[in-house]
Amino acid sequence: MNKYIMVIDDSPTIRVSVEMALKQLGLSIKQAENGQDALDKISQIKAEGSEIAICISDINMPVMNGIEFIAEFRKVDKFTPVVVLTTEAEKDIIQKGKEAGASGWIIKPFQAEDLLNVVKRFVK
Amino acid sequence: MMKVETEVNVKNIRSFYTSLKNELEKESEVILDLTDTVRIDSSAAQVIISAMSRAAVLNKKISITGASPEMKALLSLAGL
Amino acid sequence: MGEGGLTEVFLNECTEIIGNLESDLVTLEEKNDDQDIINRIFRYFHTLKGSSGIAGFTVIYEFTHNLESLFDKVRSGEILVNRDIIDILLDSIDYIKDELFSDSGSPESDTIRKDLTDRINVFLGTTDKKEEEPEDFLKAVGAYKSVGSNERYFKIAAVFKEDIFNNGIDPLMVIEDLSGLGKIISLTVDKKRIPDFEKLDPEKCYMSWDIVMKTRFDEMKLRDVFLFVYDDNEIDIENVTEKYNVSKETPYIAEKKLGEILVEKGIINNNELEDLVRMQNDKNFRLGDIIVQKGLASPKQVDEALSEQDKIKKKIEISTVRVDSTKLDNLMNLLGEIVIGQASLHRVADDIEEEKAFRLKNSLYSLDRVTREFQEQIMSIRMVPIGPTFEQFKRFVRDAAHNMGKEIKLHIEGADTELDKTVIEKIGDPLKHMIRNAIDHGIERSDERRKSGKPAHGTINLKAYHQEGNVYIDVIDDGKGFDLEKVKRKAVSLGMIQPEEEITREKLVTIVFSPGFSTAEQASDLSGRGVGMDVVKTNIEELRGSVEVKTKEGEGTLIRIKLPLTLAIIEGMLVRIGRSVLIIPLLSVIETIQVSRENYKTVEGKGEVILVRGDYISLIRLNELFGIEANFTNPWEALIVIVESDGERIGIMIDDLIGQQQIVIKSLDNFITTSRSISGASILGDGRVALIIDIHGMVEEIKNR
Known part of the structure; x- marks a missing residue:
């Protein structure tokens, strides 16, 4: 059974940097451009019999933003951790994220090591 | 003897809970075999804790075997 | 990629x-x-x-x-x-x-x-405000140095909310991360909230933990582990380092149960104990029997624990006795006599024939050891915690700050630190004065503080700790620091320094301690009445302590008081001048040297000086000061003891060095002298009286001539 890290951000730069930072965890990584794209890819992954280990999601995205994504995701997956990517200015977003079911957050811009440490709090 | 999965966490806790419940009903002693288990979470710990209290009331016994050193450390942090 | x-x-x-x-x-x-x-x-x-x-x-x-x-x-x-x-x-x-x-x-x-x-x-609507992050000055001078050793103890209580799994968080993982930061001393999982097995909803969380751990990390680091759960769950982290350290020394304050003793010894764990106690209640057995029956401990282990329990009970029965403190003083004086007696016996041993001397000396050495221990015991009786002294300032700060229209918080650290009773009695006033100064001149008004980007309320930190056989008390404020320009102007106007004189920061700071100095523009209710820091300094020097000040404009001031652990005994260096023996406190001594003729000269206005490691320092002739006779009158023939006072080195001319030993001080209150150069006397082994030199006092006295 494959385990995936889902990286959701509209910026390819962020997606690639997250992927680079988390590569050493040895899990498969799947990128999505927004919440809807992520939900689609997640249902594909689950249909294959694989599992999501953790989602790393941006907040501010077109089509479906991060908060909406978490709420939708929780309808199909109650317990998988979701780490929110946010900026200093969005700190009140953290509360909304938590209410929707987010697990943790990291403030952008971040060092690869910091992101890795946050993810390691949830994935052992 | 009840073989425990590689990982028991809140995602598969219901099935673990049900199996343990069945086992406890029919056996007077349940041995949880953790040989293949690499990780448990709080939900698994509290199911085991709760089952042990239940077993004591029924004059039955639940014990744990085959835990790796890492698992032992985790179990002791969970109060087991 | x-x-x-x-x-x-x-x-x-x-x-x-x-x-x-x-x-x-x-x-x-x-x-x-x-x-x-x-x-x-x-x-x-x-x-x-x-x-x-x-x-x-x-x-x-x-x-x-x-x-x-x-x-x-x-x-x-x-x-x-x-x-x-x-x-x-x-x-x-x-x-x-x-x-x-x-x-x-x-x-x-x-x-x-x-x-x-x-x-x-x-x-x-902003201007380019790229202010340089000021280097944390107080941190730099070590104001936040941790108290005592780096090991800290924390008590962590964590109760997690039922639906925490729905945030993708596993509390056990959090506890695991926590355990990675140090050593778990005790861990109890509260199982009471976990429902009966039949009624359990396995997807909800009922776990909570009580943990005591030892770590070298600070509270922030521990808190960080709980970063994502801190706000929504009941997480309580308490620094119990001091409690823990105290309880280690006197672990048996209350009666202990057998189970607790076994847990402490690591024979059983907290969770096992809980189960056992439940079983004990159900079946009305003795705990010890159950433990042995369950194979958790051997009968021998239980017996040992029981006898320990007995001992503890006895200890509690004789816990405290009240005594008049003069009895303690008398005890200390008598001990002084014993020490003197021993010293005289040592001298006798030097004079008798070898074989008997050897036996006598051996007996004397073991007697010495006992005396030393005896001395330490008496001293420990005289030690009392500084806590109550500190506590009384809370009200004082509150009222004084209020009167000044300022917001100030007093923060106390190291309340358990013990000091000699006499020191505690005498340290209150100087401390109060320093706190007054901090309130008056140090900490700014709220509006002023906000303008400079500081929190509206100021903080005064009172901190006591032991280090290297001394007691330190720090008074730290995060106010505006000394205005050194103003200090200089004032010093010039008072004629203490010349306007064109180049003067270092350190020197300017010490001027504040000179008699009659006060920079307050306007005398306030509290301080600035001319009784200034000089009184503080004198008081502390009377306790054989010293004061050190570090200040940075705009950021705060640290005043560090260093005190000896006890006033009754000092390490002294015995020196001979002519037929007299004098004692120089070892704390002040830097080294003993001989000086060559070329390195000695007389300077107009400064008197005699000698060249020591590239600097000219003043030379003092004790024989002239005390009106006694000396063998040597030429500095290059005599020995010179280099001592330090207020960061200044001074050479003291002596004839010979006798040695160093612990000196029990006899106060000279009822004696002859009003000289500030003498702080007391001691009786030597051969019955002679030796005067103890007060280095600070001596330097002052010479300057005032």
């Missing part, structure tokens, strides 16, 4: 975003209230900022941060879209393009960016 890969991804992303931005901005100029476009543009800037930060383009990151802030105001309707705004935004995009894609990066790009930033700031 390497780092180059990320840059490539980033540049591609920028090309796309910039293209979209340009077209959206032009559209916006026509349809200036189109919310969709506005939101989209905001997101582009936001993304640009995030990506440039990640990709390491710091300049672009900072610049786009400003653009994002500007456009946030457009989005909220605070700034209306007009030509000016669109111009700035388009110019900014041109700049970003230039910065990212032109081959060499144009040399004027810095100027262009600065201009644009200025234009943006006009709209943001």
Whole structure:
């Protein structure tokens, strides 16, 4: 059974940097451009019999933003951790994220090591 | 003897809970075999804790075997 | 994919975003209230900022941060879209393009960016405030040095909410992370909240933990483990280092149960104990029997624990006795006599024939050991914690701050630190004075503090700790520090220094301790009445302590008092001048040297000086000071003891060095002298009286001549 890290951000730069930072965890990584794209890819992954280990999601995205994504995701997956990517200015977003079911957050811009440490709090 | 999965966490806790419940009903002693288990979470710990209290009331016994050193450390942090 | 890969991804992303931005901005100029476009543009800037930060383009990151802030105001309707705004935004995009894609990066790009930033700031209503982060001064001088050793003890109580699993969080993982920071001393999982097995909802969390752990990390680090659960769950972290250290010394304050003793010895754990106690209640067995029956401990282990329990009971019965403190003083004096008696026996042993001397000396050495232990015991009886002294200042600070219209918090650390009873009695006034000064002159009014970016309320830290056989008390305020210019002006006007005199910071700070010095422009209710820091200094020197000040303008002041553990005994250096024996406190002694004839001279206005390690230092002749006879009158024939007082070195001329030993001080209160050069006397082994020199007092006395 494959385990995936889902990286959701509209910026390819962020997606690639997250992927680079988390590569050493040895899990498969799947990128999505927004919440809807992520939900689609997640249902594909689950249909294959694989599992999501953790989602790393941006907040501010077109089509479906991060908060909406978490709420939708929780309808199909109650317990998988979701780490929110946010900026200093969005700190009140953290509360909304938590209410929707987010697990943790990291403030952008971040060092690869910091992101890795946050993810390691949830994935052992 | 009840073989425990590689990982028991809140995602598969219901099935673990049900199996343990069945086992406890029919056996007077349940041995949880953790040989293949690499990780448990709080939900698994509290199911085991709760089952042990239940077993004591029924004059039955639940014990744990085959835990790796890492698992032992985790179990002791969970109060087991 | 390497780092180059990320840059490539980033540049591609920028090309796309910039293209979209340009077209959206032009559209916006026509349809200036189109919310969709506005939101989209905001997101582009936001993304640009995030990506440039990640990709390491710091300049672009900072610049786009400003653009994002500007456009946030457009989005909220605070700034209306007009030509000016669109111009700035388009110019900014041109700049970003230039910065990212032109081959060499144009040399004027810095100027262009600065201009644009200025234009943006006009709209943001901010000025370029890039203040240098001030180096944390108080930290630099060690004001926040941890008390005692680096090992800290924390008590952590964590109760997690039932639906925490729905946030993808496993509390056990959090506890696991916590355990990685140190050593778990005790851990109890509260099982009471876990429902009966039959009724258990396995997808809800009922676990809570009580943990005591030992770690070298600080509370912040522990708190960080709980970062994502801190707000929504009941997490309580308490620093119990002091409690724990105390309870280690006197672990048996209350009666202990057998189970607790076994847990402490690591024979059973807390959870096992809980089960056993439940079983004990059910079946009415003795705990010891159950433990042995269950095979958790051997009968021998239980017996040992039981006898320990017995001992503890006995200990409690004789816990405290009240005694008159003069009895303690008498005891100390008598001990002094014993020490003297021993010293005289040692002298006798020196004079008798070898074999008997050997036996006598052996007996004397073991007697010495007992006496030393005896002395330590008596001293420990005299030690009392400084806590109550500190506590009384809470009210004082509150009232005094209130009167001055200031907001000040008093923070106390090391309340358990023990000092000699006499020191505690005498330290109150000087401390109060220093706190007064901090309230009066140190900490600013709230409005002033806010202006300089400090928290509205000031803080005074009172801290006591042991280090290297001394007791330290720190009074730390985060006020405005000494105004050294003002100190200098005042010192000049008082004629203490010459206007043109070059004077170091350290020297200026010490001037504050000179008699009659006070910088308060206006005398307040509290301090500034001429009774100033000089009194503080004198008081502390009477306790054979010293004061050290570190101050930084705008950031605060640290006053560090160093005190001996006890006043009754000092380490002294015995020196001979003519037929007299004098004692120099070893604390003040730096070294003993011989000086050559060329390195000695007489300087107009300064008297006799000698050259020591490149510096000329004053030479003092004790024989002249005390009117006694000396063998040597030429410094190059005599020995010179170099001592230190207030950071200044002084040479003291002596005939010979006798040795060093612990000296039990006899106070000279009822004796002859009013000389400040003498702090007391001691009786030597051969019955002679030796005077103890007070170095600070002596230097003062010589200066005042």
